Amino acid sequence: MSFELRQKLQQNSKIIMPMIKEKLKNSFLFIQKVNHAAEENQTQSFWYIQQWWILISSLLLFGSIIVFAVTRPINPIKIEADYLKEVDPQIYTLLNGEMLTPPPEVEESLVNEAIISAMQLEQQNQNSGHSNPISTIFSENLQDNIDENQSWRFNTNLVDRKWDRLNPRYKQRLLMVFKIMKERYNYEMVLLEGYRSPARQNMLSSNINTTRAKAFQSYHQFGLASDIAFKREGKVVISERDPWAWRGYQLYGEVAESVGLTWGGRWKSIQDYGHTEYRMPGLKKTAEMAEKLSTEGQFSAQN
Template identity: 45%
Template sequence: MPIGHCTLLRFQELRREFEALPLLLQPQLRQKITPFPPRPLLLILLPVYFLAAVCISAWLFFPALRTTTLRGLRACLHGLRRGVARSTERAGGHVGGFLGGLGRVAGGVSGYVKSHRWQTAGVLIVVSLPTLFAFLMRHNHTFVYEADLRNPNVQIEALLAGERLVPPPPVPPEAFTTAEVVMIRPSIVTASRDWELLDPDFRQRLLLAYQIMRDEYGYQMALIEGYRSPERQQELLDKGGSTVTHAGAYQSYHQYGLAADNAFLRDGKIVISEKDPWALRGYQLYGEVAERVGLTWGGRWKLMDLGHVEYHKPGVKLGAPPPPR
């Protein structure tokens, strides 16, 4: 192969390697780039910045210090020049001249500090205070903005402020006797739907959830069971076992007036089954709304109860009979 052709091929290979070099270096470059210095470095840079600013300001506004500094710098440069000039005669002479110049600068600064000790001390204190304060407060939460404790929902604010909501008109009894309803909830006919037997605080939260579901999503809610006596609770456990409830007497918030089972009302009929897509969507919205007003939704349990909500009122413990009504 001719020598010129070999040279041309080698040149082309070198050019391709050179063009690929930036692509090979990109991962290393990306690893070396750090957009922000770590916090310990910031603690060091902050006082250095203040000291530099103070030194420059002092140099500009104090003629005596400026004169001394310039004289020292000139001496330092002169010593350096002499050291370079005599470098062939004396090894390290330039180092000695440079150190001598630095010594004279240090002497000038030291003399100025001694003659203006109180001014210097005041400047150092002022410069050090921000850094010292930041260091001492590094574990304090003074500058951590707390979450806004005000409820953004105006309706919930009104409820907590004392607005009293009124229960809806009672649903006709025959609405609870349809085949669909009885098949899903056989004992619903004898269930209590008396709003007055519910805890007042829980009642207002539940009514607010009803109102939000109606006003925001167009769902009409219906109470299918509220307060439940301990005898009825035990009866449901004995009849249905774990497929109906896991709780015996005084093990459910129903006995305290702090729980309710709910469904939807559509065209005058009770809709319970989540197999209806409309009802399933309603239960999902209902769960979100219930949690917004501070209630616990049964749809998040292992044994899901989509229509169930309860209020874990402070001070109420399951297992003990509630106070007389």
């Protein structure tokens, strides 16, 4: 270090050091005064300092609460539990506060294979002289989805199998049914379709053998209905022509009704054995309400 630089540093130190000492002294005196003001017998003499002390402490406490609220991890299960506790205490009580987790989404290939198998069983049934068609919504769609190679293809582009589009009030009831069916009867179940867009609903309603409900007339648009199937030995089974599946649909209807759902198997016009819906009291079937109810479960799924 050069002599000139060292001399300049010494000069600056002589100027700065007294200032630092003065600041430290003032800070020390302020701390002493604050501590002195906190004494019981000094309430009147140093009331203004006490007010500042209370204000600073309050701001620090409030800031800590804000930081904790913003940075703490969000628990999606708790969010859904709190939601159900407020809007649907019945299912919350049935679940005893336990929120059930949806199973993984079923693979498209398994659904397509199940549809092919269902149509083959239906064809065999018709060839044997029985004319009653299978009741699932998929039967009519399959007739329109045979390509030039005569391979069955179900147009799944419009089918929504995402659990987060189901309203929690219905979703937790359905998951309870899934749980009971597995634990009590050893039937594994899969979600074939939950939320259904208005466009798809209108498309399906063009065939009265599938459904007569148009857009916003079906509970699917509100996230309050679904169609299910069963899974056996790694394969999805849809057709009621299968005796094992037929027994499963009957059990499914009983269990679904026991938790407050409406089962399509009891309908007079078109029996839909894989269909259930939650007829929410006071529901107004409007586009705005459909948007609201079908997206209420998405917040918890995204966090």
